[in-house]
Amino acid sequence: MQLREALLAAQTATIDAQSKVALACSFEPLHLTTYLQALLAQAHPSATPEVVRFGYDQLIEALRVTGSDLARVPTLLFLTWEDLHPALSWRSRSALSPLAHEQIEEGRCALERQLHQWLSRRSGAESYIMVAPMEWLPILDATSPLALGESTLAAMAAMHSIVDRVAMGGARILRTPSLDLNLRDLLGSGCPLYPADSEKIARAFVSASIRKVERKKVIVTDLDNTLWKGIIGEVGSESIQHLPEGKGHAHHLFQKFLKKLSAEGVVLAFCSKNNEADVIPFFDGLNMPLSLANFATYRCNWATKSENIRSIAQELNVGLDSVVFIDDSQAELAEVRAYLPDVLVYEVPQTGEDWRMLFHELQDQFFTWHVNDEDRLRTASFKSESNRRKITNALDAAGQPVGATGIGYLRSFDLRFTLCTDAFSDPRSLDLINKTNQFNLSGERIEPAEWLRIHERSSAMCWSAHLEDRYGSFGTIAVLVAEKRSAAEVFIRQFVLSCRAFGRGVEHTMLLELAQRTGCRTVRGVFRATAKNEPAHRFLTDMGVSFLDSDEWVLDASVVRDKGAAVVHDTGIVVMEQ
Amino acid sequence: MNQPVAQMSLDDICDQLDRIFDTVLPNEEIPERQRTRANCPDWTSLANLNLILSIEEEFGVTVSDDEAADLDSYKAALQIVCTQANLS
Numbered sequence: 001m002q003l004r005e006a007l008l009a010a011q012t013a014t015i016d017a018q019s020k021v022a023l024a025c026s027f028e029p030l031h032l033t034t035y036l037q038a039l040l041a042q043a044h045p046s047a048t049p050e051v052v053r054f055g056y057d058q059l060i061e062a063l064r065v066t067g068s069d070l071a072r073v074p075t076l077l078f079l080t081w082e083d084l085h086p087a088l089s090w091r092s093r094s095a096l097s098p099l100a101h102e103q104i105e106e107g108r109c110a111l112e113r114q115l116h117q118w119l120s121r122r123s124g125a126e127s128y129i130m131v132a133p134m135e136w137l138p139i140l141d142a143t144s145p146l147a148l149g150e151s152t153l154a155a156m157a158a159m160h161s162i163v164d165r166v167a168m169g170g171a172r173i174l175r176t177p178s179l180d181l182n183l184r185d186l187l188g189s190g191c192p193l194y195p196a197d198s199e200k201i202a203r204a205f206v207s208a209s210i211r212k213v214e215r216k217k218v219i220v221t222d223l224d225n226t227l228w229k230g231i232i233g234e235v236g237s238e239s240i241q242h243l244p245e246g247k248g249h250a251h252h253l254f255q256k257f258l259k260k261l262s263a264e265g266v267v268l269a270f271c272s273k274n275n276e277a278d279v280i281p282f283f284d285g286l287n288m289p290l291s292l293a294n295f296a297t298y299r300c301n302w303a304t305k306s307e308n309i310r311s312i313a314q315e316l317n318v319g320l321d322s323v324v325f326i327d328d329s330q331a332e333l334a335e336v337r338a339y340l341p342d343v344l345v346y347e348v349p350q351t352g353e354d355w356r357m358l359f360h361e362l363q364d365q366f367f368t369w370h371v372n373d374e375d376r377l378r379t380a381s382f383k384s385e386s387n388r389r390k391i392t393n394a395l396d397a398a399g400q401p402v403g404a405t406g407i408g409y410l411r412s413f414d415l416r417f418t419l420c421t422d423a424f425s426d427p428r429s430l431d432l433i434n435k436t437n438q439f440n441l442s443g444e445r446i447e448p449a450e451w452l453r454i455h456e457r458s459s460a461m462c463w464s465a466h467l468e469d470r471y472g473s474f475g476t477i478a479v480l481v482a483e484k485r486s487a488a489e490v491f492i493r494q495f496v497l498s499c500r501a502f503g504r505g506v507e508h509t510m511l512l513e514l515a516q517r518t519g520c521r522t523v524r525g526v527f528r529a530t531a532k533n534e535p536a537h538r539f540l541t542d543m544g545v546s547f548l549d550s551d552e553w554v555l556d557a558s559v560v561r562d563k564g565a566a567v568v569h570d571t572g573i574v575v576m577e578q
Numbered sequence: 579m580n581q582p583v584a585q586m587s588l589d590d591i592c593d594q595l596d597r598i599f600d601t602v603l604p605n606e607e608i609p610e611r612q613r614t615r616a617n618c619p620d621w622t623s624l625a626n627l628n629l630i631l632s633i634e635e636e637f638g639v640t641v642s643d644d645e646a647a648d649l650d651s652y653k654a655a656l657q658i659v660c661t662q663a664n665l666s
Contacts, residue, residue, distance in 0.1 A: 003628060004597070007602060011604075030627055031631065185631075195635065
């Protein structure tokens with residue numbers, strides 16, 4: 001896109017003043033702002049987010065504003081070397097002479113502290129960081145430009161440390177192709193970027209910030225020639241290769257990568273055409289990065305891969321479109337593609353470069369802005385769920401009383417429901433709304449800016465629920481966003497329930513609390529059918545709501561109270577407030 | 579980039595320059611070819627940079643620092659392009 005086209009697109013954009021993105025740097029982001037506004041106009045033609053820019057000498061102000069008033073606004077922070085120390089700039093008034101390591105270190109500590117505070121104030125909102133390339137550093141050391149001097153090395157180490165910390169703090173590092181230093185415009189206008197590079201940066205930011213791919217949840221991996229090199233049923237457990245040397249090296253790396261994803265909340269399962277007796281007894285004795293404990297479930301049998309993957313998804317209670325499958329056999333991949341088109345499949349790479357690409361692909365598919373305790377415990381949570389099912393089946397077989405609601409057998413689970421009536425500022429609330437498909441009344445995904453607007457309404461409520469039972473914690477499993485429209489009516493804009501908590505009476509308990517605490521006579525809400533939210537529709541139908549011509553439904557609060565009270569009675573669920 | 583500037587006629591160059599001025603320095607009262615830094619209040623340093631970059635991009639020329647410093651009117655812009663196109 002030529003600069004003139006970008007100017008034209010930016011000038012004629014239909015700006016939505018309620019929606020913003022921020023651009024923060026300590027140089028003048030002249031045409032970077034133009035390209036960003038133009039590309040946002042292309043991506044959102046009817047309501048283009050407004051670009052709020054902070055330029056020369058405004059980095060501190062930018063961090064303050066994007067950490068407070070604009071804390072929910074997607075923000076790109078472009079760090080340049082002078083943010084570490086003013087002398088690391090071609091525009092510096094100081095001499096071109098080496099900088100002491102301590103001077104750079106002082107700058108690093110200050111910047112790192114500011115960025116740490118900034119990220120914690122942004123509570124997981126989309127924060128992107130870019131760093132100026134090394135070639136932008138002025139030549140300070142008495143060395144050849146082809147060799148790195150001490151100032152350069154110290155600056156690089158400091159910036160590296162900062163990038164590391166902010167990435168751990170939840171920011172996403174934005175990568176673009178190499179950027180040339182435009183010294184003429186830096187000296188003349190304070191902007192070090194060529195227009196073409198500005199366009200590249202703006203494109204990277206826009207495509208990252210508008211990417212709306214649903215995060216996958218489960219990786220199902222094959223074993224032979226995938227998790228390790230070799231076929232265990234043929235060569236035996238002692239001859240397969242998985243060590244960080246020789247032919248097994250890439251597979252060792254793959255296991256380490258899966259373990260990393262598992263720590264970020266990705267659920268692992270394996271599915272292999274093998275005799276279980278040839279694999280399971282030896283698995284933990286192989287001393288690989290992954291042990292059986294890292295897998296929520298597995299299938300080791302001779303059924304087709306598609307049958308096994310379907311059964312794994314059912315056991316874990318996730319949709320097939322949340323599953324990624326990796327196998328070395330093109331025939332197996334084709335079979336899964338044919339019978340389970342929603343499953344995303346990857347073939348085991350053959351070259352080092354392809355492995356690297358696969359890791360990037362997987363990282364993208366499972367990317368999350370922040371990893372919380374519930375993510376880290378997800379595999380354990382799925383295992384607890386498996387135990388609960390075994391108990392439930394045993395109780396069913398023993399003919400346990402089920403009560404009027406049909407879920408009275410849950411009494412022995414000691415369910416504890418903790419209600420939080422101020423959940424707007426908990427980042428998990430918006431997370432759960434935006435990742436829940438099945439029990440989701442409206443199917444609506446809410447942008448951070450919109451979330452902030454809802455929060456600002458005085459009549460708006462956001463409640464969340466946390467559930468525990470004798471087998472462990474489910475974490476935050478429900479979020480309800482409602483508004484008290486009058487003394488008599490409550491309107492539910494959104495209500496989501498994690499698939500992990502289906503069938504435990506949480507949905508009835510949540511509505512019961514809503515009806516009781518607001519004292520309303522009528523509950524009204526939104527329902528929009530999606531390809532996946534049949535469980536939500538079924539719940540509303542079971543409750544006996546009246547669906548109106550619009551996207552709304554209405555229900556007498558006395559019904560909510562009666563059905564909720566019956567569930568609480570039968571299950572013995574204990575309600576507490578946070 | 580469009581047609582090489584060396585192959586463009588003076589009329590083509592002026593038309594292209596008109597379009598650049600129309601986008602970078604829109605002004606309904608003053609015709610493009612009469613615009614100067616003095617009579618266009620929007621001729622800021624940002625607009626000046628956008629003019630330079632657009633001229634470079636669309637004519638495939640390089641504006642020197644001295645030429646950039648002297649760019650204060652439509653005529654000056656035309657002079658820069660014509661010099662590089664070997665038109666006078």
